[in-house]
Amino acid sequence: MITREELRELASFECRDDRELAISFYFHPSTPQDKSHREEVILAKDLVSKTLRELQINDHSRHATEDLERILRLAENLHGNSARAKAVFACGARDVWQVFDLPPVASSSTRLFVNRRFHLRPMAAVFSEYPRIWIALVDRQSARLLEIQFAQIREINEFTAALSRRGRSDGYAGYNAGHAERHSEDEVRRHYQRAAEFLKQAVERHQFEGLVIGCHDVNWPEFESQLHPYVRKRLLGQFPADLRSLTNDEAKTEADRIRREVLQRHHQELIQEALDGARSKGRGVTGLRRVLRAAELGEVECIIMTPEYSARAVECTNCGHVDSHMVSYCPACGRKTRELSDVCESLVPTAIRNNIGLVLVPPQEELDRVGNIAALLRFRSDRNTNELLAAS
Ligand SMILES: [Zn+2]
Structure with missing residues (x-):
């Protein structure tokens, strides 16, 4: 899978002239009930062949033709693989050839893009769909910590409470039973504290973005009470788990379910916050013109759009200003x-380079009414003093 650093590098790439072409290819094997995997490969090959013919007719660069032929060969070999989604970014003229595995993303299809920049929207959205998640599996004696990143799961740590001899026995002929019981309660609490401390330190080191806890319902209130407020803020949910029998894959399935539910709710809240913020002139804007302006002013925290959102615009060849009005000369600097x-x-690479979140949401009426694009703002600068506003 791709790292944020690699994504940022791709977002910084831009062709220097017409002989260079940035090719982006997304391959998504379809689910068996839709179409056969074989058909998806044929579709991918058709897509590449068609573009290849168009490029050859237009007498475009030899490099782009070679890139597409290489993608074609890759597509031909994909049917042998166990259906993993892939993304390819190529620009032979600049020696760029990168292939990434993609985690399963909702509403994605096999597509090919040839442009001045790489098509990165599906890639950027992956980061808002797949935050780095830790799973903490905790019972009264032991704890197991797992990390999920995209489709992968790995074990981070495992520890068992060091129970004292008294804690383990009922004492001589049951004589000490009551005392031993209290003692072991102390040990359990210390074990919970140790697990909670481990999680707190992980938050401080930015080791995860979301946390899912697998824990018996009877133990959950006591363990939860030990969690630091930082850790609680990252908590996505808890599921009942028996550590001795739960496999890592089962834990991942539970965590994925919780992640999807929480994200869906979270994304709906983001939309609402942006829409309310726009109405009250607070931390939200809607519509392309205002989103572009807020992005240029560095105000945007997160852009929200539908997966198929598209709109014509112009960009300045000199200062990079992007305008939703189809003007021939830049309102900011006057160049073509x-x-x-x-x-x-242009908007997606800019968002990636500036650490702006990109959230893709299913089409819905409220967002449709404001043009299918909105943004949540970090702050709202004073527009009156802004030169850009005066110029446009
Ligand atoms: Zn300009």
Whole structure:
């Protein structure tokens, strides 16, 4: 899978002239009930062949042709693989060839893009769909910590409470039973504290973004009470678990379910916050024109759009200003603009480079009414003093 650093590098890439072409290829094996995997491969090959013919007719660069032929060979070999989604980014003229595995993402299809920049929207959205999650499996004696990143799961740590001899026995002929019981309660509490401390330190080291806890329902209130407020803020949910029988894969299935539910709710809240913020002139804006302006002012925390959102725009060839009005000259610096068939060609790489979140949400009426794009703001700067506003 791709790292944020690799994604940022791809987002910084731009072709220097017409002889260079940035090719992005997304391969998504379909679910068996839709179509056979074989058909998806044929579709992918058709897509590449068609683009190849178009490019050859247009007498485009030899490098781009070679890139597409290489993608074609890759697509031909994909049917042998166990259906993993893939993304390829290529620009032979600049020696770029990168292949990444993709985790399963909702509503994605096999696509090919040839442009000045790489098509990164599905890649960027992966990061908001798949936060780095830790699973803490905890019972009265032991704890197991797992990390899920994209589709992978790995074990981080495991520890068992060091029970004292008294804690383990009922004492001589039951004489000490009551005392031993209290003692072992202390040990359990210390064990919970140790696990809670481990999680707190992990939050401080930014080791995870979301936490899921697997724990018997009877033990949960006591363990939960030991969690530091930082840790609680990252908690996505808890599920009942028996540590001795639960496999790591079963834990991952539970965590994935909780992640999907929480994210769906969280994304709906983001939309609501952006819409409310826009209405009250607070921390939200809606519509392309205002989203672009807020992004240029560095105000945006997160852009929200539908997966198929697209709009024409222009971008300045000099200062990079992007405008939703199809003007020939840049309102900011006066130089010539270039037409973008889709504003996302420029908006998405900008978002990635500036650490702006990108959340793709299913089409819905409220968002449709404001043009299918909105943004949540970090702050709202004073627009009156801004030169850009005066210029546009
Ligand atoms: Zn300009």
